[in-house]
Amino acid sequence: MQRICIGLILFLTIASGRVRVVTATTDLKDITEAIGGDRVTVTSIARGNQDPHYVEVLPSYMLKVKKADLYLMVGMELDLWSDRIIDGSRNRKLRIVDCSKDIERLEVPTRKVDASLGDIHRFGNPHYWLDPVNGKVLARTITEALVEADPEGRAVFEANLAEFERQVDERLAHWLEEYASLKDRKIMFYHNSWPYFTRRFGLETVQFLEPKPGVPPSPAHLNRLLDIVQKDTILVVGMESYFSDQTPRFLADRTGAKVIKLAQSVEALPGVDSYLDVFDYNLHALAEALGD
């Protein structure tokens, strides 16, 4: 008990003076830690292997936000649950930042959006962090927010931002060269999480296992997909880590396509511990599955 008390006091002492940040997802957490360094303590609400569309609003999350200085949300209606957590936190001083504010958005609906389209997002596809260039945009948004919360840390945050951008540029150049053979390769995904990723690395998406976003695959849709996989010689079905592989396996068993789990976020799969790991892991997994 004495050890716990000492640990708690030590933790509170160390934590005091730091900017306390709560992020909606692990990707935002990792980038915030990269920018904030020792001047921040960061907690994520969603786990990396969790579907970020559906996070149960737990009172314990409200408690985390109650003590926070800054809340970083994904935005574009991906994390609608953030609103209820923020309200329930009773934190009047909380700064809330929508990290999608400077993102060049893809798949913004051009017609009236309703439930007949499935779980579609009115402001465009919200999985924008899956393009490393957008990771740099996120890092700049997070830097602005941290400077506002802790002006004395500006120099540290800006230096860390420059280092983060350098790392992304370096890795991106490497990925584009190393995985150039992925360009124009056809792939089927479970859910439409990947338009930013495929645009950056030149992959071609051919259909989704979900007939419409958020709608589980039906037998009729699977029959159509069987034809498409065979006709278009799809070699790989990529899926987010939080889906069951039962349906993709059904498809793979009948067509010979390979099923691979991809990391949609930091900590989605073992070994994916940082934002840059997400791309290292996914590109390697795709190249291996496609035989490149």
Place this chain on the structure above:
Amino acid sequence: MRKLICIIFINAGLGLAQTTMNPDLSVVGDLIIDDGELTTSGVELAIQGYVNPFARADVFLHKHAGEGAVELEEAYLSIERGLPLGLGLRSGCFRPDLGKINKEHMHTYAFIQAPGAVTAVLGDEMWSGTGLEVDVLLPLPWYSKLSAGGFANGIAHHHHEDGNEGELGEDHEHESEKSQPAYNARWSHFVDLTPVAHLEMGVSHFIGTADEGVRRLTGVDFKFRWRPDRYRSLTWQGEYFLVEADEPEPAHAVYTFANLQFSQVWNWGVVLDYHSDIEEETHYSAGVFLGYSPVEESSVFRLAVTGVDQGGEREVMVIGQIIWSLGPHKPHRF
């Protein structure tokens, strides 16, 4: 009444035609198959949104099938981030913080009908009071909330003319008892047992003045939730109420249910309840339920088989329900 309905629909139409500054509009309806008869529990219209940066408003209107009147279920203002000391406030007509199930609308149940023990204590429509409730998050290492409120009206008991308490689709109920004024208090705790398992516990108290004298309820409740992934979850919830009035002996009411989600779209569970000496009858029931949600929570198919012993009279009920919802898709609150 026609005027009210017209106003609602005109406002709904204007809302759809205007900007994103408008409140969220949702409609929930159902079809019930009960003893071979097709009926419905009516339609619920929800209008929800922020009033300003510090407060939001929630309005729930219910149109029961076969009834002319639109019932105001709830209409309240809540301030969650605008007050000092971590205080929260709700004012208007709403379901007070009294146990777990009192705040839940029927379409969010895993089963179809509210347990008999609950309706015997809280009424067929649960307790919705007009008043003010204040709560505070206590400075403890875990989530701990203390709430207390005062209301102009207490728990209204509804009775159906055929004596079947809580039967869905009935429209000939009348209010037999209404206590006033009333006060409630609840102290609840929420802890994460693991990242995917959580426990909530609470103790509640109600005191209301009726023509017959003072009525007190003291309750304890718990909810255990385990959700390792999107395909599996287990919810186990239970509540106990001690009812004290001017009768010589106190009465007891208790229910519990367990709901297991075993795939993305299927769930099943059991619900048990018992109450004694409330309305001079002892009641037991045990039931099983099955649910199927093909596309998220926008449409749900339910089947419930329940055995009831009401004062020695036994019956088995088989009820089916198709429930649908229209409107902004919001995650459920835990």
